Amino acid sequence: MRNLILKDLILHRKFLLLVGGLYGAWMGYFGSRMGSLRVSIFLSTFLSCIIPLMIFTREDKFKAASVSCSLPVTRKQIVLSRYILSWALMLIVYALIVLIAVVIPGGKVKAGDLLSTNAIFLALALLALFFSILMPLLVRFGMVGMFVFLIGMQVLGAVLLFLAARKILPFSLKDILASIGRALASLNAHLGGPGYYLVLFGAMLVLSAASFSLSVFLFQRKDL
Amino acid sequence: MDNAVEVKGLGKDYKGFSLRDVSFVLPQGTIMGLVGPNGAGKTTIIKLILNLVRKNGGEIRVFGLDHLQHEAEIKSRIGFVHETPAYIEDATLKDLKTAIAPFYKKWDETLFRSLMAEFGLPAEKKFKKLSHGMKMKFQIALALSHGADLLVMDEPTSGLDPVFRRELLERLSGWMQDERKSILFSTHITSDLERTADHITLVDDGTIVLSRPKDEIKETWGIVKGAAELMTEKRRASFKGVRTTAFGFEALTDDIPAARREFGPGAVIDRASIEDIMIFMDRGNGHA
Numbered sequence: 001m002r003n004l005i006l007k008d009l010i011l012h013r014k015f016l017l018l019v020g021g022l023y024g025a026w027m028g029y030f031g032s033r034m035g036s037l038r039v040s041i042f043l044s045t046f047l048s049c050i051i052p053l054m055i056f057t058r059e060d061k062f063k064a065a066s067v068s069c070s071l072p073v074t075r076k077q078i079v080l081s082r083y084i085l086s087w088a089l090m091l092i093v094y095a096l097i098v099l100i101a102v103v104i105p106g107g108k109v110k111a112g113d114l115l116s117t118n119a120i121f122l123a124l125a126l127l128a129l130f131f132s133i134l135m136p137l138l139v140r141f142g143m144v145g146m147f148v149f150l151i152g153m154q155v156l157g158a159v160l161l162f163l164a165a166r167k168i169l170p171f172s173l174k175d176i177l178a179s180i181g182r183a184l185a186s187l188n189a190h191l192g193g194p195g196y197y198l199v200l201f202g203a204m205l206v207l208s209a210a211s212f213s214l215s216v217f218l219f220q221r222k223d224l
Numbered sequence: 225m226d227n228a229v230e231v232k233g234l235g236k237d238y239k240g241f242s243l244r245d246v247s248f249v250l251p252q253g254t255i256m257g258l259v260g261p262n263g264a265g266k267t268t269i270i271k272l273i274l275n276l277v278r279k280n281g282g283e284i285r286v287f288g289l290d291h292l293q294h295e296a297e298i299k300s301r302i303g304f305v306h307e308t309p310a311y312i313e314d315a316t317l318k319d320l321k322t323a324i325a326p327f328y329k330k331w332d333e334t335l336f337r338s339l340m341a342e343f344g345l346p347a348e349k350k351f352k353k354l355s356h357g358m359k360m361k362f363q364i365a366l367a368l369s370h371g372a373d374l375l376v377m378d379e380p381t382s383g384l385d386p387v388f389r390r391e392l393l394e395r396l397s398g399w400m401q402d403e404r405k406s407i408l409f410s411t412h413i414t415s416d417l418e419r420t421a422d423h424i425t426l427v428d429d430g431t432i433v434l435s436r437p438k439d440e441i442k443e444t445w446g447i448v449k450g451a452a453e454l455m456t457e458k459r460r461a462s463f464k465g466v467r468t469t470a471f472g473f474e475a476l477t478d479d480i481p482a483a484r485r486e487f488g489p490g491a492v493i494d495r496a497s498i499e500d501i502m503i504f505m506d507r508g509n510g511h512a
Contacts (some may be wrong), residue, residue, distance in 0.1 A: 060313065066271075066306060072300035210392040223276070223278060
C-alpha cells in the first residue's frame, strides 16, 4: 500500500505541485471573493476533488495502468491506495484553498465562517459526494468517460434551469433544493450538533465504502 | 521437474477474436517461445498470465499457484516486458526506478545500475525522450534487476538493433544458468527462437497449433519435396501442410521417418525450421 502511494507521489509530484498549487491558490483567491459561503465551499471542494483524479487520468493518458497492474500488488490494493491518496490530497488542496482565502485581504468570506464546524462538515460531505461518484466513473470509463459525465451533468443542469425558467418543468428545482436544506436543518435540530455531525459522518463513510466497493468491482473486471 | 507456468483450457473472448482452449506447460529451467503471426493471440496469452485481462475460462498456475488467488506473491517473482512500454512519459528513468524498485524485496541496485550503463540508458532522461528500442532496454533492465524466477516478455526484441538483440539473447541464456529460472517470451522473429528457446508454442487464430520441445521438433518435423505426381489425396491428408510449387510440391510433416518410408528415394526431406512450420501452419489451416 505504502509503495503504491509513494509510486504515485514520485511519478506525479511535479504535476501535483504545479497544478494543485496553482489551482488551489486561484480557487482560494476567487472563492474568498464570492458573496455566498455555500457556493464558495461547493466550488472549492469540487476543485479539490478534481486534482487527485487528474493524476489518475494521467495514468490513463499514458496507458500506464498495465505496468501498475503487472507489479506485485492486487487490483484491490491499487484502488485502496488511490482512495487513501486522494483523500489526503483533497484535504491538502482544500486546506490550501481555505488558507489562501483567509490570509489574502479583501475577501468577502469570513475566516470564522469558513472554519466553522458546519462549513467543515459541509466541505467533507461534498468531498465525499463528489469523489464517491467520480472515482468509479474514472475507473470504468477513464478520463474521457469522467469528463463526458461532467459535461453531461452541466448540460442537464442548463437544460433543467432553462425549462424551470420557462415554467415547463412539472416540479420546482428551487423547492427541491430548499426541501433538502430544510430536511438537513430539521435533522440538525432534532439530533443536536454532535448527533447530526455523527449521522453526516456515517453517511459519508457509507457512501465512500460503497464507492470503493464499486471501484474495486469495476477495476477487477477491466481489461488492460 | 516443477512447472513454472501451467495453462489449461484457457479462453478469452473479444469482439471478433477468441482465444480457445489454450493449454501448455513451461517447465522450470527452460525457455519457451510463443510464436505466431500478428493477431494470433500471443499478447493475449501473456496478458492473461499477468492478469491484465480477465479470462473467460480455464486455469493458469504460476509456480504451482493459482494466478488470481496468489497474484501479488506470483508477480513478485515475475519480471515483465510489455510489447508497448507504457510508463508515465514525463517521468525520468531515475524516478521510474525509484517508484518501482520498492515493490521488490530482492531488488539489486548494483545490477540495475550496471545494466543501465551497459544499455546506455541515461537515468536523468525522460521516458518520452527514449526511442522504442531504448524503452525496451529500460523495461529489460527493470525486469532483470529484482531476482525474478520467471521472465514474461512480449516481443522483447522488437525495435532492437541486431547487435543488441544478439547480446540480449546471450544474456538471457546466461541468466538461465540458474536452473530455477524460466522464460516465456513471444516473438515473430523465428531466428530468436532457433537461438534460445527450449520449447516452442505455436499460436494461430487463438488456438495452440503445437507446443513441443524444440529438439523434438527439429528431430521429427521436416519438409518433403517431390514431383507433383507423388502427391495423392491420401498422402496429402497425412501432412500438416502442403503447397504446390513450380517443381512439384512441398509438404510439412511431423514424422520424418514415416515420410521416408512413404516416399522412399523419390522425395527429398529437409529439416523444417520454425519459420517453415509457422508458414505452413498459417496457410489455410495447414493445407495451402
